[in-house]
Amino acid sequence: MEWFTAPDQWLSRIVFQRGLAGLYCVAFLSAALQFRALIGERGMLPVPEYVRRTRPRHTPSLFHWRYSDRLFATVSWSGAALALALVAGAGDAVPLPVSMLLWLVLWGLYLSIVNVGQTWYAFGWESLLLETGLLAVFLGNDDTGPPVLVLFLLRWLLFRVEFGAGLIKIRGDPCWRNLTCLYHHHETQPMPGPLSWFFHHLPRPLHRVEVAANHVVQLGVPFLLFTPQPVATVAAGLMVATQLWLVLSGNFAWLNWITIVLALSAVDASPLTGEHPQPDPPLWYVVVVVAFTAFVLVRSYRPVRNLLSRHQAMNRSYDPYHLVNSYGAFGTVGRIRDEIVVEGTDDPVAHPDTVWREYGFKGKPGDPRRWPRQFAPYHLRLDWLMWFAALSPGYAREWFGPFVERLLEGDRDTLRLLAHNPFPDAPPVLVRARLYRYRYTTWHELRTTGAWWHRTLVREYLPPIRLREPTDTAR
Structure with a gap:
C-alpha cells in the first residue's frame, strides 16, 4: 500500500484538519448567534414556512423532520463544540472509523443549516466549506498516512477555486484586463476592513501591479500545484501570500481563510519534520477512498465544463449536497x-x-x-x-x-x-x-x-x- 499514502504529509494533514475545524466552528457560531432574527420561528424568512414549500430531496436537512428554535440552537452549538473538539485533536484520539464519522456529522449538521438558510446562506463560501468538509471525511487520522488521492482532490478543489476566480475576472469586467479594477475595488467591495481606506489610497501604478500579480497567481500558478515538490509548495505559498493580502484589505467571511487552509494542505513540510511512522491503511479504507475519488472526478464534469464555457457562472452548486461546485469572485467591480x-x-x-x-x-x-x-x-x-x-x-x-x-x-x-x-x-x-x-x-x-x-x-x-x-x- 505504499502507493496509497504520503507519510511525509502528516503535518500538512494536521494543519489542514485543525484549520478547517476552526472555520467550521466560526460558521456554526455565526449561525447560532444570528439565526433567530434571520430564519428563526419569528425571523425575517422563517424556516418553518420555507420547509413547508420545499421538498427534502431538493433541500436535504434534518429540519424537514422537525424545526424549532431550540433544535436549531442545539444543532449550531453542538456543531461548534464538535468542531472545537476536532481543533483540539479529537479526530486523532479515536479509531479511524470514528474519526471519519465525526467529520461526516460535522458536514451533515452544517448542510442542514445551509439548505434552510435561503438567501442568507446563498454565498459561494458556504458551498466551499461543505465541499472541503466532505473531503476531510476521507483524509483519515493518525491511524494511517494521508491518502495521496484525497490530497490530490484537495489540490483539485484549490485549483478550481483559484483558476475559476481568475477566469471570471479575465472574461468579465474590462478593468481586470486593463489592470485598473483596484482603482475602485477597495472602495466598493461589500464590506471594507480597517485597512481598506489605506489600500485604496496606494499609488495607482501599485494597483496595476497588484492586478497583474493576481492574474499570475490565479491563472498560472494553480497548474503548478500538480508538479513535483518543492514546486507545488512554492505555488501554495504564493497563494497563501495572495490570500493574506486579501485578508488585510477586506472582510470576506471565511473565503480567504479556507483557501489558505486548502493551500497549506499542499505544502511539503518533510524537510523540517521528516516522516511520522503510521500503520498501513485497512483494505476497507482503501476501497472507500478509491471509490470516493472516482465519484468526485465523475462529478467534476460540470465544473470543468463551466470553466471552459464563455458564459462561465461565478458560483454554482449542481446538487443539493454541494458536492463538487464551481467558484469565482468579482467578475464585475463596481465604480460607485x-x-x-x-x-x-x-x-x-x-x-x-x-x-x-x-x-x-x-x-x-x-x-x-x-x-x-x-x-x-x-x-x-x-x-x-x-x-x-x-x-x-x-x-x-x-x-x-x-x-x-x-x-x-x-x-x-x-x-x-x-x-x-x-x-x-x-x-x-x-x-x-x-x-x-x-x-x-x-x-x-x-x-x-x-x-x-x-x-x-x-x-x-x-x-x-x-x-x-x-x-x-x-x-
Whole structure:
C-alpha cells in the first residue's frame, strides 16, 4: 500500500484538519448567534414556512423532520463544540472509523443549516466549506498516512477555486484586463476592513501591479500545484501570500481563510519534520477512498465544463449536497458605492422638522466617522445583504420589509444584529430608509474632519412607514 499514502504529509494533514475545524466552528457560531432574527420561528424568512414549500430531496436537512428554535440552537452549538473538539485533536484520539464519522456529522449538521438558510446562506463560501468538509471525511487520522488521492482532490478543489476566480475576472469586467479594477475595488467591495481606506489610497501604478500579480497567481500558478515538490509548495505559498493580502484589505467571511487552509494542505513540510511512522491503511479504507475519488472526478464534469464555457457562472452548486461546485469572485467591480441608511423617529407624523435617528450596523458603512472594523472570518449576514439591497431592491424584496417591521416592533433578536439602536427605551413610531452615495475621503478630508467616508443623498429608498402599514414598498 505504499502507493496509497504520503507519510511525509502528516503535518500538512494536521494543519489542514485543525484549520478547517476552526472555520467550521466560526460558521456554526455565526449561525447560532444570528439565526433567530434571520430564519428563526419569528425571523425575517422563517424556516418553518420555507420547509413547508420545499421538498427534502431538493433541500436535504434534518429540519424537514422537525424545526424549532431550540433544535436549531442545539444543532449550531453542538456543531461548534464538535468542531472545537476536532481543533483540539479529537479526530486523532479515536479509531479511524470514528474519526471519519465525526467529520461526516460535522458536514451533515452544517448542510442542514445551509439548505434552510435561503438567501442568507446563498454565498459561494458556504458551498466551499461543505465541499472541503466532505473531503476531510476521507483524509483519515493518525491511524494511517494521508491518502495521496484525497490530497490530490484537495489540490483539485484549490485549483478550481483559484483558476475559476481568475477566469471570471479575465472574461468579465474590462478593468481586470486593463489592470485598473483596484482603482475602485477597495472602495466598493461589500464590506471594507480597517485597512481598506489605506489600500485604496496606494499609488495607482501599485494597483496595476497588484492586478497583474493576481492574474499570475490565479491563472498560472494553480497548474503548478500538480508538479513535483518543492514546486507545488512554492505555488501554495504564493497563494497563501495572495490570500493574506486579501485578508488585510477586506472582510470576506471565511473565503480567504479556507483557501489558505486548502493551500497549506499542499505544502511539503518533510524537510523540517521528516516522516511520522503510521500503520498501513485497512483494505476497507482503501476501497472507500478509491471509490470516493472516482465519484468526485465523475462529478467534476460540470465544473470543468463551466470553466471552459464563455458564459462561465461565478458560483454554482449542481446538487443539493454541494458536492463538487464551481467558484469565482468579482467578475464585475463596481465604480460607485451606494449604501442604505435606515432611520427612525418618535414623531407620529413625518414633517420637515422631524428628527430622524440612524441605526448603526456592525460591519457595513454608516456613520462616515466610524472606522471600519475587522470581522472576517466571522460572517455578518445582514450587513452583506444590505450591500446587495443597495445594488438593487430586488435582492431585498423578500426580507427588507420584515426587517423594518421588526425595527418598529423593537425585536430584541433583530436589534442584536446591529451595532447601535437609537431607540433603547421604546421602538420608533416611523422608520424610513434612504440611499446615499459613499466615497472614501481624501487624506486632507480625513485630517480635517476625522471622517473616513463622504456621503451624499441619492434618493428615498423606503418612505416613512409605521407598524401596521405595508412594508413591501421599497423601490
